[in-house]
Amino acid sequence: MRSIRLSGLLVASGSLLLAQHGYTPGDAEEGEQLFIENCAICHGPEGDAVPRVNLARGKFRHAESDDELGQVIKNGIPGTAMPPGNFHEHQITALIAYLRSMSSSPADKTIALGDAARGKAILEGKGECLNCHRVNGKGSYLGPELSDIGAIRRAAQLQRSLLDPDAEILPQNRFYRVVTRDGNTVTGKLLNLDTFSVQMMDLNQQLRSFLKSDLKEFGFVDKSLMPSYQGKLTSGELADVLGYLVTLKGIDRK
Numbered sequence: 001m002r003s004i005r006l007s008g009l010l011v012a013s014g015s016l017l018l019a020q021h022g023y024t025p026g027d028a029e030e031g032e033q034l035f036i037e038n039c040a041i042c043h044g045p046e047g048d049a050v051p052r053v054n055l056a057r058g059k060f061r062h063a064e065s066d067d068e069l070g071q072v073i074k075n076g077i078p079g080t081a082m083p084p085g086n087f088h089e090h091q092i093t094a095l096i097a098y099l100r101s102m103s104s105s106p107a108d109k110t111i112a113l114g115d116a117a118r119g120k121a122i123l124e125g126k127g128e129c130l131n132c133h134r135v136n137g138k139g140s141y142l143g144p145e146l147s148d149i150g151a152i153r154r155a156a157q158l159q160r161s162l163l164d165p166d167a168e169i170l171p172q173n174r175f176y177r178v179v180t181r182d183g184n185t186v187t188g189k190l191l192n193l194d195t196f197s198v199q200m201m202d203l204n205q206q207l208r209s210f211l212k213s214d215l216k217e218f219g220f221v222d223k224s225l226m227p228s229y230q231g232k233l234t235s236g237e238l239a240d241v242l243g244y245l246v247t248l249k250g251i252d253r254k
Helices: 002-020 025-038 066-075 089-102 116-124 155-163 235-245
Strands: 176-180 185-193 197-202 207-211 215-220
Touching: 025 089, 066 089, 116 235, 155 235, 176 197, 185 207, 207 215
Parallel strands: none
Antiparallel strands: 176 185, 176 215, 185 197, 197 207
16 A cells, blocks of 8 residues: 555656646656657666766756757757757657656666566566567567666666556557457457558467458557566565566677
């Protein structure tokens, strides 16, 4: 109950902070996706990978106001590794909203990180994570690749995904479901969708193709198929898994 109250307080405080800047939680959610896809590779998931820059704490070299920050995102910084951004104005607004929201969400230093070696063993064993995910060439292609997850996601975000998978489902991670006219239901990873057909990988990693004319229903699944590990892992085991996930910065080819 205590964690639920704390979560509610954080959401409320984060929404208040965004409102003060004229942004909505929806803006921040869109900005988070844009940040993961375009910014985290250089700035890191915590926004502190570039020397003398800490995006989560509002520490910028060439910007103080939101307008100045928007110009940096749009035009880049000449003479530095910061390139111009190919973003629409709405996307720039969303990115700024996410950067402002970062300071109101739990910092990684408040998240318990345990032993990475034990976490790896739990992920591959008790957690059964490789049944859906792939890490450094091992596991399933069904769920998101985790080999670089520590480079693009904050520990607080990873913890939330483990405990409450439905809280945030990135668009590219949503599962798809079709129901044939004879009542057979198939759920899996969408590979292609066109005017006449649907191609997907089912939960057994088998490629399936359907004509829309043969389907009674088809569409994205609202909830995550990933199970919650609340009550399934001890606090120590959860910390160990997080301790391992944050070390995953890219595929190890050794």
